[in-house]
Amino acid sequence: MGDEDKSHSVNSYYDNYDAMTTKDDAHLVSQSIESVTPNCGPSSSTKRCLHDMTKLLLAVLYLALFAVAGMVAYNAISDYMSSRRHPVTSITYRPMDVYPAPGIVVFSSDINAVFLSCGHYYDDIVAPPNLDPNYKNCTYMNVSYPNPYFPERNRKAVVFKGPTKLNRKEILFMNFSLNLTARNFSGIEYLLFHDWEEFISSPSQKEFVRQCDIKNPTWTFSGGMLTWIKLALTETFNLDGSYYPAFNVEDSMVKYNDPRSQEEKMNELFFVMFEWGDKFITEAHLVVTISPWNTVGVLCGVFLTLFKAGEFVTKSIRWLIKARQGNRNDDPNQKMS
Numbered sequence: 610m611g612d613e614d615k616s617h618s619v620n621s622y623y624d625n626y627d628a629m630t631t632k633d634d635a636h637l638v639s640q641s642i643e644s645v646t647p648n649c650g651p652s653s654s655t656k657r658c659l660h661d662m663t664k665l666l667l668a669v670l671y672l673a674l675f676a677v678a679g680m681v682a683y684n685a686i687s688d689y690m691s692s693r694r695h696p697v698t699s700i701t702y703r704p705m706d707v708y709p710a711p712g713i714v715v716f717s718s719d720i721n722a723v724f725l726s727c728g729h730y731y732d733d734i735v736a737p738p739n740l741d742p743n744y745k746n747c748t749y750m751n752v753s754y755p756n757p758y759f760p761e762r763n764r765k766a767v768v769f770k771g772p773t774k775l776n777r778k779e780i781l782f783m784n785f786s787l788n789l790t791a792r793n794f795s796g797i798e799y800l801l802f803h804d805w806e807e808f809i810s811s812p813s814q815k816e817f818v819r820q821c822d823i824k825n826p827t828w829t830f831s832g833g834m835l836t837w838i839k840l841a842l843t844e845t846f847n848l849d850g851s852y853y854p855a856f857n858v859e860d861s862m863v864k865y866n867d868p869r870s871q872e873e874k875m876n877e878l879f880f881v882m883f884e885w886g887d888k889f890i891t892e893a894h895l896v897v898t899i900s901p902w903n904t905v906g907v908l909c910g911v912f913l914t915l916f917k918a919g920e921f922v923t924k925s926i927r928w929l930i931k932a933r934q935g936n937r938n939d940d941p942n943q944k945m946s
Contacts, residue, residue: 678911685907692899696848699896702889710805711771711840711856713883714752714818715783716798716827718765722787722879727769731777738782738880747781754815757823766818770805771840775885785879787832795832795877800825801840803854828858832877835863839886845893859886 717724727747728739739746748770756764772779787795802808802821811817830836841857867874 674914678914682908682911685904685911689897689899689901689904692897693848696895696897699894701892701894703892704889705885706774706776708773708775708842708885708890709803710773711842712802712805712808712821713769713771713781714800714802714821715767715769715785716764717767717785719798720787720795722785722795722797724767725784725786727781727783729772730780730782731774733778738784740784747783750814752814752818754819754822757819764822768808768814768818771801771883772885775888778884781883783879783881783883785881787877787879789875789877795879796829797832797879797881798827798829799881800827801856801858803842803856828860830860830879830881831862832879833865833867835865835880835882837861837863838881838883840883841885841887841891843891843893846895848895848897857887 715724725742726738726740726744727749728744729747730738750768751765752768753763753765756762769781769783772781785797789795800821802825808814808817828838830838838858838860841859843855843857845853845855847853865878865880867878
């Protein structure tokens with residue numbers, strides 16, 4: 610046998626193999642399609658036809674259940690991730706009779722104002738506050754630290770221990786003086802921090818106040834008036850367990866009827882009083898509305914449903930294939946053909 614004959618034989622073998630393979634694949638596809646098609650021909654009984662239809666409908670139902678279960682799993686995961694990114698706030702109120710002493714940082718030196726006097730008063734101020742420059746009946750500390758915004762300069766401040774006794778209407782009164790010849794407008798800036806004891810126990814009071822200057826908001830009280838400042842405290846608890854206190858300030862101003870002479874009025878007076886104005890500390894807890902265990906439970910139920918549905922669909926298709934093959938074996942027309 611020559612080389613051309615051998616080549617022709619090999620090509621003929623592969624052509625016949627490809628044709629047989631294509632025919633088998635087509636037959637397998639045809640058998641799979643027929644197996645899930647209800648046998649409702651003229652030779653089939655009504656009972657068998659209804660039985661096949663029921664099995665087919667159940668298979669379609671469980672396939673739809675597959676899709677629904679997948680959507681539920683996706684939505685459960687998406688909702689949990691969204692709740693982590695956007696937690697809600699749960700508000701509670703804690704009653705207080707005595708607050709921890711806050712710190713009050715007054716930047717009087719920014720406008721060259723002079724600290725004159727201070728004092729604590731209780732229940733209600735019956736007599737006018739003591740304006741004697743030598744009367745300093747309060748706890749305070751002078752602090753100088755590098756200005757966080759202009760490091761080449763120092764910023765000076767007076768740090769006061771704030772009021773604590775809400776049940777006795779404790780008020781901290783402060784008085785400052787400013788020479789009006791230097792400015793057209795006058796105001797003294799101040800900020801608040803949560804715990805005086807934390808400031809005292811800090812290794813560096815300068816650095817403590819500097820960090821407060823960077824992180825905490827500031828307010829201003831004006832000259833020539835009595836500014837009455839009422840404090841309220843909000844404590845925010847984050848998801849990672851961190852804690853952040855913040856002050857809410859409500860102030861009101863009353864005009865000061867200055868009895869001094871015109872020459873003495875060249876030095877403008879500042880009066881400010883600090884008092885706790887809220888009987889409750891507002892506690893804001895950031896919470897995730899969807900628990901991870903709820904999401905795990907939903908996913909377990911979804912996967913169990915998918916498993917059982919897949920098992921049922923597989924058994925239904927096998928049963929339909931077996932039933933179709935049994936019908937063909939029992940049909941005399943199919944045997945003769």
